[in-house]
Amino acid sequence: MKLVIKTAIALGLSAALIGCNQQQSDEPDSTEVEAEADAADAADAGEASDAPTEPVAFDIAEITCWDFSTTEDEEQGYAATLLYGYAAGAAGTSAQTSDGIEQAIVSAVEFCVENPDAMALDAFKSDAG
CATH class of the missing domain: 1.10.890 (10k-s Protein, Hypothetical Protein A; Chain A)
Structure with a gap:
């Protein structure tokens, strides 16, 4: 009987943790927000670079x-x-x-x-x- 109770508690805790994890993943954390800002900054910097606008061909x-x-x-x-x-x-x-x-x-x-x-x-x- 104790094994059944322990198993039920473990399953319940697992389900609760999974539920908490899913709620947290819906909200972007600060590192995700910073990564998106860095990507936007890099895109802006790329527009201002001296990269050729036309493809370069060479042998x-x-x-x-x-x-x-x-x-x-x-x-x-x-x-x-x-x-x-x-x-x-x-x-x-x-x-x-x-x-x-x-x-x-x-x-x-x-x-x-x-x-x-x-x-x-x-x-x-x-x-x-």
Whole structure:
């Protein structure tokens, strides 16, 4: 008999807790409200950015070391990530380390500075595979 009573009490408490949980989930908590505000701020900031309004088309195989090494720092970071990822994918290399990626990018930048007429993708191919 005690087992039946304990089971009934446990079921009752479980139902009560589930009911409380459902009521609380209907009301947004402060972190949800903050996340929505942050998303709205990010959307507003994105509208004011210098991002191109038209799609940009390019052939990754035609980017020269001169093009790569003379771009602005932030854009060079994006280009380095794109070139490294493309070269690693083409080589079939899926396992990566942050130190390995950093060293490959540094090596490719040094190569491009010394060989401005070379193709930037070639600078990444030797280190990405």
